[in-house]
Amino acid sequence: MAIASAMADISINKQPSNIKSLKADGMEKILAVLSTVLLLAALTALGRGLDEWHLLPWQVWTHLGTILTALAITPVMMLRKRGDDLHRLLGWIWSAAMFATALISFDIRLIAKGEFSFIHLLSLLTLVGVPVLIGTARRHKIAQHRRQARGFIIGALLVAGFFTFPFDRLLGSWLFG
Numbered sequence: 001m002a003i004a005s006a007m008a009d010i011s012i013n014k015q016p017s018n019i020k021s022l023k024a025d026g027m028e029k030i031l032a033v034l035s036t037v038l039l040l041a042a043l044t045a046l047g048r049g050l051d052e053w054h055l056l057p058w059q060v061w062t063h064l065g066t067i068l069t070a071l072a073i074t075p076v077m078m079l080r081k082r083g084d085d086l087h088r089l090l091g092w093i094w095s096a097a098m099f100a101t102a103l104i105s106f107d108i109r110l111i112a113k114g115e116f117s118f119i120h121l122l123s124l125l126t127l128v129g130v131p132v133l134i135g136t137a138r139r140h141k142i143a144q145h146r147r148q149a150r151g152f153i154i155g156a157l158l159v160a161g162f163f164t165f166p167f168d169r170l171l172g173s174w175l176f177g
Helices: 002-013 026-048 050-055 058-079 085-105 119-138 142-162 170-176
Strands: none
Touching (some): 026 170, 085 119
């Protein structure tokens, strides 16, 4: 009887075989560093553009606020313990920030003369993908959730974020101008 009970405890507490560890791996450490660098660059640009803040519409400020929230949470999510209540809370905040960022982007059309631009495809993908990301977390599909989260961080945060810094873009002109 004791052996059967011990075997049940082992099988219940065993990590899924498709996950090596819930601890941050090298890729997640790199994503945390890159997210931090992008956050610092955005904050520096905002500081340097202080004189022009009054020119920005509320949509741009909302967009910046939500994306800065996601950027600030990303390194914490990548480096700390996963699966606990704080991870879930931060995950909900991160997901809401990403969803709101994508949603508000449809009202920002400063680049393409009032039309939608290529970046809006990423926004559409984010609006579809965030609920899928939440679903994999809620169903405890850890490997799939981890891959999706990394994909969002790389594509929707880092790649999209770094493309806001060319010299002809607002943050780029503030940062480098």
